[in-house]
Amino acid sequence: MHERIYYLLTGEINHHPYVIQIPYSVGIGIGMILFFNHLFRKRLNEEPSPLELEMYLYQENVEKYAKDHENRENRRGEDGNTS
Helix, strand or coil, X not given: CHHHHHHHHHCCCCCCCHHHHHHHHHXXXXXXXXXXXXXXXXXXXXXXXXXXXXXXXXXXXXXXXXXXXXXXXXXXXXXXCCC
């Protein structure tokens, strides 16, 4: 892929376009650090990361389901309906 981009930009064929590959790789790493908001166990800011938000929402959904399921079971027991 980088070979093709290099060819489109320069018109030359280069099988190892490091001038594109190295900045791309560094950019991917920096982007992941910023996206996940961590740099070696140190937080970059106080905002939660997307992963932490998803874990929080998942935990809320599990707790809501457990509560609703328990309420349904209790209502079935009160009605005498066991199915």
